[in-house]
Amino acid sequence: MVTDPIGDLLIRLKNGSQRRHETVTVPASKLKRAILEILKKEGYVETVEDATVEGHPALKVQLRYVGDGQPMITGLERVSKPGRRVYVGSKDIAKVRNGIGMSILSTSKGIMTDQESRRNKLGGEVLCSVW
CATH class of the missing domain: 3.30.1490.10 (Dna Ligase; domain 1)
Structure with missing residues (x-):
């Protein structure tokens, strides 16, 4: 059980970008979707799509990189x-x-x-x- 879902989302994005993953999957919620849509609008992530992981709703986030593979999200x-x-x-x-x-x-x-x-x-x- 996650006590801080927003903190979990941020850590997954940070870890994924540091490890140069192309996509990151997070459990879905309306608040997380709203945060990710803002990050998409501001250019920090490429896309946000609906997905299903083991029968549970999830969000699949495609991370954005610039130049020679530097992540857009540095912190x-x-x-x-x-x-x-x-x-x-x-x-x-x-x-x-x-x-x-x-x-x-x-x-x-x-x-x-x-x-x-x-x-x-x-x-x-x-x-x-x-x-």
């Missing part, structure tokens, strides 16, 4: 954890790596990036940072 960090939730207002959203990376937030209007959240003047729970 991931889980910010808000099950033991310590981190909430911020729209004016308090910090930039990741001076704007090179991005944060993913859970707001009242859904899952969105830090830029979208600032533009819509929405705060929320900071789920993770990607660079």
Whole structure:
């Protein structure tokens, strides 16, 4: 049993990109799909597809590499954890790596990036940072 499904997703993506795997399979959920769709939209992963593993729904993620096989995802960090939730207002959203990376937030209007959240003047729970 996984106590932190988002942390599990991030670690699978990080390990897969470090080992230069082409695809990574993760157990499916609506929240994970929303996070992966944002990563796809921002160019960190190629595709997100539905799959089935041993009769359970899963998501098959094709990782993206640039140049001579360098992974697009160089770092991931889980910010808000099950033991310590981190909430911020729209004016308090910090930039990741001076704007090179991005944060993913859970707001009242859904899952969105830090830029979208600032533009819509929405705060929320900071789920993770990607660079």
